[in-house]
Amino acid sequence: MSTKIFVPCDTTALAMGADEVAARIEAQARQRGAEIELVRNGSRGLFWLEPLVEVETAAGRIAYGPVDEDDVEALFDAGLLVGETGHPLCQGLTEEIPYLKKQQRLTFARAGITDPVSIDDYRAHDGFKGLENALHLAPQAIVDEIKASGLRGRGGAAFPTGIKWQTVLDAEASQKYIVCNADEGDSGTFADRLVMECDPYMLIEGMTIAGLAVGATQGYIYLRSEYPVAQRIFNEAIARAEAAGYLGDDILGSGKTFHLEVRLGAGAYICGEETSLLESLEGKRGLVRAKPPLPAIVGLFGQPTVVNNVLSLAAVPFILDQGGQAYADYGRGRSRGTLPFQLAGNVKRGGLIELAFGPSLRELMEDFGGGTFSERPLRAVQVGGPLGAYLPESQWDLPLDYEAFAAVGAVLGHGGVVMFDDTVDMAEQARFSMEFCTVESCGKCTPCRIGSTRGVEVIDRIRAGENREANLELLTDLCETMVDGSLCAMGGMTPFPVQSAMKHFPDDFQR
Ligand SMILES: Cc1cc2nc3c(=O)[nH]c(=O)nc-3n(C[C@H](O)[C@H](O)[C@H](O)COP(=O)(O)O)c2cc1C
Ligand code: SF4
Known part of the structure; x- marks a missing residue:
């Protein structure tokens, strides 16, 4: 019987040498006559452990990390193929790693578990259930579900997604558009990239549901050009989804149409601002448009357009599968659901932490992050990208929710948290x-x-x-x-x- 071994294929793991590790694993297996099935999964988002190699056993997946290509032989000697736990790089059962176990993963539930481009894997893990439900609902009922979820835009401004969709649904036009903002320009952020590299069908599904909800038949993903791996994986997923009938002129035999295309940005932070993004999508220089009119009324090519961040659209399949209330059950106050926080900067354990709104910044930085990488005292934290405030220690016990942050002149934005030690000026x-x-x-x-x-x-x-x-x-x-x-x-x-x-x-x- 062959052993299933997982080596991530996302940008972070690749940057840390995942391809070289995968090649060594194959070579070692060949040399030892061991039969293995090497799966290139997405990342779990535990970046300090990348490349994180996992081995499937009867008890669950056993994790090893961070694995260097030169560690592979010794790992085989130490019983990697049967999930032996004696090697110092062994982290035990993946699901039991506290950093992962303590999270509430709704959006990132599949990340690192599946092969990102396998439709069968996606379906086997609740994929396309939301779309199947949406195909049987009236547009208003879909929008009502999003409103009930309390979902607010994860791109920065936290505007209620259901209200935006309602405006586009109510606008009269022969053509409407769904535009996904994947420009992800904020410092220290990578959640959009992880969605596209680790679970691309979730975004395809979310955008298709948005199209059904507002009556749009065409969607565009505006992707930053610095993400070539995301571009490759996402385009492959689009092609496979089309071939399998999840996109195109007759989605799953319903007679409903939705098409998707990726467009690349050219490296301008301002092109993440939605009106500038629309100008750029139209082939013009990324100049900001005055509002009103809102893009929901006069958007791409002058037509009503939903512009949503990757994470907002990626939350939609769960909502249409489990119901708006199931999503709203997480969170606190007017901040409902979960936010995938991204811990970066001077931090020991950087990575993706999806949590329901509510815990404190300190918990995030200390319990998950483990303090600074330099081991010097933490001094300042910038939350919400390059336009977000710096928070001193007196504000680290603030609960992570939109209103609590706004009350002190700070923002949660896209969930980027960048830490600085006491050497910062x-x-x-x-x-x-x-x-x-x-x-x-x-x-x-x-x-x-x-x-x-x-x-x-x-x-x-x-x-x-x-x-x-x-x-x-x-x-x-x-x-x-x-x-x-x-x-x-x-x-x-x-x-x-x-x-x-x-x-x-x-x-x-x-x-
Ligand atoms: C300077 C600037 C840069 C922005 N960059 C991004 C970005 O990279 N990604 C993003 O989703 N939203 C970005 N936004 C927010 C968008 O203008 C817009 O609010 C968002 O795409 C709406 O989607 P949402 O409601 O799902 O958050 C930026 C805004 C400004 C002012
Ligand atoms: S110049 Fe004005 S419109 Fe352009 S990015 Fe700055 S604030 Fe926005």
């Missing part, structure tokens, strides 16, 4: 925020285009000790002007990290 971080804006601003409005350049200059003067108090006052004024006068959140939120650095780490501006 927060005045330098503030400068970086302004500089980032100078590079990434679309240039359409003055407070952002000119303000960010002036911001860099003023911070440079403060750091050089030139008229420090007057320049700090000027920086405060400049931040207020950017917040109040910018057309979109790029210029409007760039001051958040700057203001939070000034407020919570004032000493760094006095050095």
Whole structure:
């Protein structure tokens, strides 16, 4: 009987040498005359253990990691093929690893378990059940289910997804579109990529359900070009889904139509902003459009368009399978369901942690992350991407929910958590925020285009000790002007990290 061995094929595992490990495993098995079936699964998201090799046994999968290609021979000697647990790299049963066991995985339930492009595997793990239900529902009933789930946009603004879908459903038009925002530009984030590389049919299913809900027959995924592995896996999944009748002109014999195509971005952070993204999809420069009109009314090619983040759309199959209430049963307050947090920066155990809203930032960083990689004291955390505030220790016990964060001028955004130890210079971080804006601003409005350049200059003067108090006052004024006068959140939120650095780490501006 052959032994099933799993070696992940996502970008992180590949970067850590997963292909080389897979090749060594095959060579060792050949050499020893052992029959194995090597499956290239998705990642479990436990990045500090990548490449994480798993072996199927009667008791469940046994994990070994992080495996270097040079470890393979010794692992075979130590009984890898029968799941022996004596080797120091053995982590025991995968499902029992506390980092994984303590999570509430709704969206990432299949990640790392299945072969990402196998439709049979997807179906065997509850795949396409939501779509099958949706095919028998009226559009309004689908939208009602999403409303009942309490799902809010996971791309940053946390806007209720059901209300957005209702607006598009109610708009009269001969053509409507579903656009998936897979630009994933926030620092330290990778959840969208993991969806596309580890469980692509879930996103295909979510987008198809969105199409059925609002009456759109065409969908586009706007994918950042820095994700070539996601592009390859996702395109293969689209082709297989079409061949199997899950996409196309007659989905599962229902007579309903939905087509999907991937479009690549060109590396601009601002093209993640939804209106700029639509311009770029239309083949134009990524300039932000004034709102109103909302994309839900006048979107892609002037037609009503749902623009949703990958994680928002990836939550949809679960909701249509288990019901909106089952999703809403997780979370707290107005933050319902789960958020896949992404732990990065100076952290011992970085990776993906899907949790119901509610636990504290400290639990995330300490219980899961294990503190800093450098083992120096943790000093600051930036949550929600490059436009998110820096949080000092006094705010680490805040519950992870949208409202609790908003109350202190912070954002959860896309769930990116970037940790910094006590060697960080927060005045330098503030400068970086302004500089980032100078590079990434679309240039359409003055407070952002000119303000960010002036911001860099003023911070440079403060750091050089030139008229420090007057320049700090000027920086405060400049931040207020950017917040109040910018057309979109790029210029409007760039001051958040700057203001939070000034407020919570004032000493760094006095050095
Ligand atoms: C500067 C800027 C960059 C953004 N980048 C992204 C991004 O990379 N991915 C994303 O999903 N949303 C991004 N957004 C948010 C989108 O504009 C939009 O709110 C989102 O795609 C809506 O989907 P959702 O409701 O599912 O979150 C960005 C917004 C701004 C202002
Ligand atoms: S705030 Fe910046 S990115 Fe947004 S429209 Fe104005 S110039 Fe463009």
